[in-house]
Amino acid sequence: MIEAHDLTKTYGSKTAVGGVSFTVRAGQVTGFLGPNGAGKSTTMRMIMGLDRPTSGSVTVNGLPYAQHKAPLHEVGALLDAKAVHTSRSAYNHLLAMAATHGIAKSRVREVIEMTGLDAVARKKAGGFSLGMGQRLGIAAALLGDPQTLILDEPVNGLDPEGVLWVRNLVRYLASQGKTVFLSSHLMSEMAQTADHLVVIGRGRIIADAPVKDIIAGTRQTRTLVRTGESHQLSALLAGNGVTVDQSEPETLTVTGLEPRRIAKLALDNGVLIYELTPQVSSLEDAYFDLTKDEVEYHSHLTGGPAAAVPATAGK
Amino acid sequence: MSTTTQTSPAPTRSAAAARHGLTFGGVLRSEWIKLWSLMSTRILILLTLVATIGVGVLTAWVRYNILDSMVAGAREQGIEPSSDMLEQSMPPGSGLDLYNLPNAGLQVGILIFGALAVLFMASEYATGMIRSTMSAVPRRTPAFLAKAIILAVVSYVITTVAGAVTFLLSLPMFQGLGVDLSWSTDGVIYSVFTGGLYVAGVALIGLSLGTLLRNSAGGITVLVGIFFVIPIASGFASLVPGDFWKYVPQYIPSEAGGRFLAIGEIDAYIDPWQGGLIFLGYVLLFLVPALLVLKKRDV
Numbered sequence: 315m316i317e318a319h320d321l322t323k324t325y326g327s328k329t330a331v332g333g334v335s336f337t338v339r340a341g342q343v344t345g346f347l348g349p350n351g352a353g354k355s356t357t358m359r360m361i362m363g364l365d366r367p368t369s370g371s372v373t374v375n376g377l378p379y380a381q382h383k384a385p386l387h388e389v390g391a392l393l394d395a396k397a398v399h400t401s402r403s404a405y406n407h408l409l410a411m412a413a414t415h416g417i418a419k420s421r422v423r424e425v426i427e428m429t430g431l432d433a434v435a436r437k438k439a440g441g442f443s444l445g446m447g448q449r450l451g452i453a454a455a456l457l458g459d460p461q462t463l464i465l466d467e468p469v470n471g472l473d474p475e476g477v478l479w480v481r482n483l484v485r486y487l488a489s490q491g492k493t494v495f496l497s498s499h500l501m502s503e504m505a506q507t508a509d510h511l512v513v514i515g516r517g518r519i520i521a522d523a524p525v526k527d528i529i530a531g532t533r534q535t536r537t538l539v540r541t542g543e544s545h546q547l548s549a550l551l552a553g554n555g556v557t558v559d560q561s562e563p564e565t566l567t568v569t570g571l572e573p574r575r576i577a578k579l580a581l582d583n584g585v586l587i588y589e590l591t592p593q594v595s596s597l598e599d600a601y602f603d604l605t606k607d608e609v610e611y612h613s614h615l616t617g618g619p620a621a622a623v624p625a626t627a628g629k
Numbered sequence: 630m631s632t633t634t635q636t637s638p639a640p641t642r643s644a645a646a647a648r649h650g651l652t653f654g655g656v657l658r659s660e661w662i663k664l665w666s667l668m669s670t671r672i673l674i675l676l677t678l679v680a681t682i683g684v685g686v687l688t689a690w691v692r693y694n695i696l697d698s699m700v701a702g703a704r705e706q707g708i709e710p711s712s713d714m715l716e717q718s719m720p721p722g723s724g725l726d727l728y729n730l731p732n733a734g735l736q737v738g739i740l741i742f743g744a745l746a747v748l749f750m751a752s753e754y755a756t757g758m759i760r761s762t763m764s765a766v767p768r769r770t771p772a773f774l775a776k777a778i779i780l781a782v783v784s785y786v787i788t789t790v791a792g793a794v795t796f797l798l799s800l801p802m803f804q805g806l807g808v809d810l811s812w813s814t815d816g817v818i819y820s821v822f823t824g825g826l827y828v829a830g831v832a833l834i835g836l837s838l839g840t841l842l843r844n845s846a847g848g849i850t851v852l853v854g855i856f857f858v859i860p861i862a863s864g865f866a867s868l869v870p871g872d873f874w875k876y877v878p879q880y881i882p883s884e885a886g887g888r889f890l891a892i893g894e895i896d897a898y899i900d901p902w903q904g905g906l907i908f909l910g911y912v913l914l915f916l917v918p919a920l921l922v923l924k925k926r927d928v
Contacts, residue, residue: 363767364760365927380767384650397760399667399752406666407761413659414765416649440756454761 315340315493316361316462320370323356323517330356332517333370338495338510340461343488345508345525346497347601353517354497355393358466361495362391374462375493386415386458392465395447397454400440404431404450407439411454425453430479444471452480462493469503481507501598505529513604520604528600537573539566540589547585551576567593653771660775664783670745677741678787685734685795692725693802700806712809727808728816730799731792732824732890738791739831739856742784746835747848749776754843759928769924773840777916780832785825792821816892826905827886830912831856834882837919856883879904882911 316338323331331353338344348354359365361372363380371378374389382388398407408422426435429449434442439450448471455463463484469477484494484507498504504511504525511528513521521528541547544566548558557569568576573590580587649655664670696715703710753759766772796817803810812818834855838848863878878884879899888904899907 359927362764364763366925382767384648385767386765387648387650391764393764394757394760396757397764399663399756399758401669402663402666402758406662410659410662410666411761411765413662414655415651416655 315376316372316374316464316495318357318361318370318372321357321360321367321372322369323353323360323365324368329517331360334514334517334519335370336512336519336522338462338493338512340493341488341491342509343484343494343496343507344510344512345504346495346512346514347499347501347504348497348514348520349605350499352514354514355466357514358391358393358464358495358497361464362389362393364393384415384458386411386417387460388458389462389464390455390458390460391463392448392451392455392468394466395444395451395471398439398447398450401438403436404439404442404453405435407450408453408457412457415458417457421457421459425456428456429453430476445473445476448472449476452483460492463487463495465494465496467497467499469498469500477503501601513601515605528604535569535572536593537568537571537576538589538591538593539568539576539587540564541566541580541585541587543585546583547580547587550579550583550585651766651771653775656766656771656775657778659765660772660779664749664779673741673745674783674787677738677745678791680737680741681734681788681791682794682798683734684737685730685732685791686798688733689730689795689799689802692727692730693799693806695725696803696806696808710807712807715806715808726816727803727810728814728892729820729890731796731817731820732827733799734791734795735788735824735828735890738784738788738824738828740853742780742788742828742832743835743852743856744849746780746784746832747839747852748845749780750836750839751843751845751848754839754928755845763928770920773836773920773923777833777836780836781829784832785829788825788828789821792824796821819892820890823890823905827890827908830886830908833912834915837915840919840923841915860884880907882908885911 318334318336320333320335321331322329322333334353334357346354346357356365360367361374361379363378374382379385379389398404402410405422405426408425409419412419412422426432429452431446431449431453434446439447442450448468452465452468455465465480465484468480468484472480481503484496488494488509496508498507508525511521511523511525512519513528539547542564544560544564548560548566551566551568551571552558554570556571559567559569561567573592577587577590700710700715703714753762762772763769796812800810810817831852835848835852838851839845842848842851859881860878860883863881863884866874866877868874876897879888885899885904885907888899889901889908891901891904894900
């Protein structure tokens with residue numbers, strides 16, 4: 315269980331994380347989603363006590379991380395795949411980490427085997443590929459068999475087999491009643507792995523809900539329309555909260571209007587449509603929908619109405 | 630790279646067996662593993678041992694030659710120099726003392742152990758290892774203290790062994806000259822056991838610099854500045870007219886520390902124990918801010 319209360323981190327005048335509060339519960343995989351620079355890594359570092367919050371607090375299993383008697387048994391973290399001395403072998407790196415908590419060598423060998431590092435364990439970690447580095451980081455996180463796992467972009471750089479392995483691993487750990495907090499920029503990955511999502515944008519929490527609620531909450535339906543007279547159709551459709559995007563010639567994406575009414579409008583005006591496909595709402599849509607709101611919210615604050623709303627054809 | 634990954638995860642087999650939690654003994658073991666698991670460190674420490682002895686024996690040989698020519702000069706004049714006469718021609722601080730031969734190669738140890746200590750911390754910042762270290766030891770102070778203890782012990786032991794071996798190897802040279810030099814000569818044992826303290830102190834200053842600056846090159850540069858450049862600069866200070874500047878150089882870190890290694894009193898000069906205390910003060914002057922900064926700063 316991770317509990318953040320009004321967690322804030324500022325660097326000079328720049329706010330990296332602005333007063334976020336959320337709870338990550340045990341027994342499920344919680345995804346931490348947000349664009350680059352949204353404050354995900356900073357938040358995770360504050361949980362681990364590496365960065366000091368400017369204000370607010372965060373506890374893991376009821377205590378600030380640093381106050382635990384056996385930190386590695388409480389929380390395992392993969393924050394940065396490069397948190398390893400480049401000249402030291404993977405085995406010795408894990409051995410040094412394990413020694414702090416009196417963790418046995420047998421456990422070191424076990425996590426090496428689990429993460430598929432056997433062949434390279436005696437080689438210098440500096441020569442590892444991104445994927446190997448990720449595996450070593452995950453091995454270090456698992457070392458203390460912790461109650462809580464914090465993984466920052468764990469599938470970054472992994473091959474498809476590794477991605478599947480991480481997915482199965484975190485699902486298994488959550489099923490064992492452990493707390494898993496996982497960040498990723500791959501929204502499709504989140505849809506398959508996470509039960510719950512915390513979405514962050516510009517250092518603020520935009521959404522904190524089960525994955526299925528977030529997908530269901532996507533308000534507007536989108537429809538793909540193909541027509542030879544795209545300019546004429548755009549002009550007819552646009553306005554009254556309807557958004558039309560043209561991604562390629564003769565292809566429009568219409569948001570805010572049902573397919574039936576698009577077809578009716580086209581028929582009344584004699585425009586030929588040769589494809590009309592409703593777009594299934596996905597986590598990706600939900601995510602863009604959420605972050606678009608965030609952009610609008612900010613544009614209102616800065617007094618530039620509608621200026622930041624992207625690609626709207628007409629008003 | 631072929632990696633076979635278990636697709637069915639079974640991560641919790643033996644981990645729960647015996648949980649000791651985070652202990653200072655464990656942190657010490659961890660830092661010990663870190664030091665010795667780097668090939669570069671092992672080679673560097675071995676090299677330091679060899680180089681300290683080498684430079685020490687070379688220095689002894691230079692002093693032997695000077696003494697030898699003095700004895701030869703005396704014999705030409707028909708005087709058979711006695712042990713007392715030789716000792717009088719080598720007043721303390723003249724650079725010809727023989728009791729301090731164990732520390733003759735000390736400058737090598739100061740440079741290498743100082744640099745090694747800077748690297749021990751700064752390389753963790755350079756590689757990102759520091760985040761792993763501070764995740765395992767989130768209170769941070771124990772990790773710093775463990776590094777300090779290990780550096781101090783290793784540099785003390787290596788320097789002491791090197792000093793003893795240097796003296797052992799130099800001893801036969803002087804026995805032919807009729808100089809009364811042995812393990813029981815005043816200051817020999819003292820030299821063997823204090824040289825390492827000085828080097829350990831330099832290593833602690835190096836560790837502190839590595840922590841404060843988080844940068845290997847910067848830390849080593851400052852260290853060399855303190856122990857090799859300031860002494861040269863302070864030599865010029867004594868050229869300034871007036872008495873005041875003549876007394877300043879003895880208080881710089883390298884002079885105060887060096888004085889601690891000597892025996893006997895010198896007019897208008899600090900005593901060895903005072904030198905030791907001043908040097909200890911310098912060590913704390915770097916160590917305490919480093920510890921405070923390490924505790925507060927984001928990693």
